[in-house]
Amino acid sequence: QIQLVQSGSEVKKPGASVRVSCRISGYTFTNKGISWVRQAPGQGLEWMGWISGSPGSATYHPKFQDRVTLTTDPSTSTAYMEMRSLRSDDTAVYYCARASISTGQSPLDYWGQGTLVTVSS
Amino acid sequence: ETVLTQSPATVSLSPGDRAILSCRANQSAGDHVSWYQHKPGQAPRLLIFDSSNRAPGIPARFSGSGSGTDFTLTISSLAPEDFALYFCHQRINWPPTFGGGTKVEFK
Numbered sequence: 591q592i593q594l595v596q597s598g599s600e601v602k603k604p605g606a607s608v609r610v611s612c613r614i615s616g617y618t619f620t621n622k623g624i625s626w627v628r629q630a631p632g633q634g635l636e637w638m639g640w641i642s643g644s645p646g647s648a649t650y651h652p653k654f655q656d657r658v659t660l661t662t663d664p665s666t667s668t669a670y671m672e673m674r675s676l677r678s679d680d681t682a683v684y685y686c687a688r689a690s691i692s693t694g695q696s697p698l699d700y701w702g703q704g705t706l707v708t709v710s711s
Numbered sequence: 712e713t714v715l716t717q718s719p720a721t722v723s724l725s726p727g728d729r730a731i732l733s734c735r736a737n738q739s740a741g742d743h744v745s746w747y748q749h750k751p752g753q754a755p756r757l758l759i760f761d762s763s764n765r766a767p768g769i770p771a772r773f774s775g776s777g778s779g780t781d782f783t784l785t786i787s788s789l790a791p792e793d794f795a796l797y798f799c800h801q802r803i804n805w806p807p808t809f810g811g812g813t814k815v816e817f818k
Contacts (some may be wrong), residue, residue: 594754627809635798635809651806690760695802697745697760704754 592616594624594686594702601708602676610705612669612686619667620644623689625698626660626671630682638684640694641669649694676709683707713738713801715810723818730786732813734799739779743803746775746784749796749812758797759784789815 597611612624620643629635639650641660648660659672669686683704689696714737724730734744742762749755757766759775762782772787786793794817799810 625807634811635800637807637809685755687755690757695743695805695807697757697766697802698747698755698800699757699760699766701754701756703752 592688592700594688594700596684596686596702596705599706599708601710603711604677604709606676606709607672607674608676608707609670609672610684610686610707612671612702614667614669614688617688618643619662620664623692623694623696624660624662624669625687625689625694625696626658627685627687627698628682629685629704630679633682635685637694638671640689640696642692673707676707678709681707681709712806713740713804713808715740715799715801715808717797717799717810717813719813720811721814721816723816724789725818726789726791728789728818730784730789730793730815732784732786732797732815734777734782734784734810736780736782736801738804740782740801741803742778743801744775744777744782745800745802746773747798747800748793749798755798786815 623642625640626638641648646662661670686702687698688700690699746759747755763775798812
């Protein structure tokens, strides 16, 4: 079955960077792209960006363009989201989700379990 | 960006009841709205895509309708496992956005 398994919780200090991984199984990694979505405490979901399965080109929400980098490693069927210059308001659960069609503007048909990133001094 | 407003924020119902959840957009989203179910500690689950298409494996009691700015998710007869958070998502306007969610809770 299709699974997206994310890395574990992280605690970071303001100004630090974090990298969250999302390992895919159950389908050919390069056939589908991955979107990243976050949910801060008490807030709604926020779409951050999308990366294609191949050749790994990314599209970003303007809000995150300068601080987020999405990458993939097809050899391990893993997608990564790196965020730099963390602030306290980046505290959130971060999700990876499979895009059912080959665009960032896609329904998201399978999701990871989420990774809690806490930013605190 | 497109703002999606879901109502009500919370609805209290009993198993067997019909649930009608609303998602309103501040600009046209065509028919490109999806609905998801989210339970605590679990991954969100796609229910409906492009307004009215059930995702594979989703029971027929879930249906979606609407176009333009007004969308509805209907659960015809609530099963015990349907008590959860539901949120809508539009993909046609840049950037993609999500609604704030409706919680379906036990009455």
